[in-house]
Every structure is written in structure tokens, then in C-alpha cells.
Amino acid sequence: MSDTSILNHLFDKQIVCPVCNSHFKAKTVKSKSPRVISKDSDFFIRYSVVNPYFYDVLICNSCGYAAMRSDFEKLKSHKKELVLSNVTPKWKPREYPHILDEKLAIERYKLALLNAMLIDLPNSTKGMISLKIAWLNRLLDNNIQETLFLKQALEGFNTAYMTEIFPIYGLQRDSLMYLLGELNRRLGNNQDALQWYSKTIVNTNSSYKIKEMARVGKDLIKTANT
Structure with a gap:
């Protein structure tokens, strides 16, 4: 352009x-x-x-x-x-x-x-x-x-x-929990990532969209480890 x-x-x-x-x-x-x-x-x-x-x-x-x-x-x-x-x-x-x-x-x-x-x-x-x-x-x-x-x-x-x-910068607690999981995954900290993803999924206040994103993150780690 x-x-x-x-x-x-x-x-x-x-x-x-x-x-x-x-x-x-x-x-x-x-x-x-x-x-x-x-x-x-x-x-x-x-x-x-x-x-x-x-x-x-x-x-x-x-x-x-x-x-x-x-x-x-x-x-x-x-x-x-x-x-x-x-x-x-x-x-x-x-x-x-x-x-x-x-x-x-x-x-x-x-x-x-x-x-x-x-x-x-x-x-x-x-x-x-x-x-x-x-x-x-x-x-x-x-x-x-x-x-x-x-x-x-x-x-x-x-x-x-x-x-x-x-x-926090427009992020509710569920979004930040997910983001912490995602950042850990991108940095190779898979155990920490899985813990944050799990916290996001079991949190009753987490939105459906954020829970689905956390499940995708967990699946990416499982796929990479198989």
C-alpha cells in the first residue's frame, strides 16, 4: 500500500x-x-x-x-x-x-x-x-x-x-487464566500450561468460548507429545 x-x-x-x-x-x-x-x-x-x-x-x-x-x-x-x-x-x-x-x-x-x-x-x-x-x-x-x-x-x-x-486490560479472570496457559504453552512450559488450561475449563465463571480455546490448547500439547 x-x-x-x-x-x-x-x-x-x-x-x-x-x-x-x-x-x-x-x-x-x-x-x-x-x-x-x-x-x-x-x-x-x-x-x-x-x-x-x-x-x-x-x-x-x-x-x-x-x-x-x-x-x-x-x-x-x-x-x-x-x-x-x-x-x-x-x-x-x-x-x-x-x-x-x-x-x-x-x-x-x-x-x-x-x-x-x-x-x-x-x-x-x-x-x-x-x-x-x-x-x-x-x-x-x-x-x-x-x-x-x-x-x-x-x-x-x-x-x-x-x-x-x-x-485487566479488558481481560476477565477466565481470559487471563487462559492467556497464562497459552503463553506457557508457547514457551514450552507444558505442565504449567495444562494447569492453567484446566483451571480455565473447570471455572464455572469461564465463558464457553474461553473454555473451548483452553481445550484446543490442551489438545495441541497432547498432540505434540504423541
């Missing part, structure tokens, strides 16, 4: 940084533009036309604050102070093209992940950012980096499951 065609699916959104109150514009995907091609078993959505994941991270070039769109404005006061003390002194402004690709999106997600670590955001936030970095590496067929960030996602979500309030 040509650059002009891609730009037709984007618009400039005015953003106000919650840390330093700077105003900036961010390329944003029009709501009707993405076309879903398929969905992977760990909830990764594959798109045609334009990929919303590429434009999911907002970055303030003034203070260096970076976060996913869903989190950008939700920063608490004491976290804002941490950005100014831990992020801003190290920040070097950078410019990005209007049209982003996998590699640039990964760089931006890594900036969001660094922010999350430096200002001690919840484990679920670190887990979700890591998961999205893994997904983008999947698009690049970079198995080593995908595995690395799947491990980080698993670590974050494991802790979040025990300590945070649901829903």
Missing part, C-alpha cells in the same frame, strides 16, 4: 501530556480503517490496510513520557513526579515519520516499557506492553525477540493475576 493510501487512514489527534502539559499531535488510526485478517491463539489480532498496534504508543517529546493510549492520561500525581525525576533528565527528543512500521513501533513500545519500569507501573502494564512487543516481533519472524518478550509478558501477568483487580 502506498504512503498516501496509508495516510488516508490516519488523522492527527491533539494530545496534552499529563506530566508537563505540553501539547502535541499524534497520528491516530481512523476507527473504521483496520481490517481484521485473523486472530492468533494468544489474542494477537492480524490486520490489513493499517495496523493500530503501530500507533498505540504516545510519546511526549518534551518530557519523555511514553505510554499506551489506554494508559497515557491515567497517570497519578506521584507517578508524574517520577517521570520528571527518572525519565526527563535522560530524555533526548526524537522525531518519527508519519507512517510507522513494525521496527519503529517496537522502539516506541520499548520506550513505554522503560517508562513503566522507571516509574513502577503495575505488572499488568509491563506485561501488556511486553506482549505487544512480542506480537510485533512475530510479524517480523524474529523468534528470539518474540520469545524474550513473551517471557516478560508471562512474568508480568502471573504477578498481576495474583495481585491486581479484574478486569
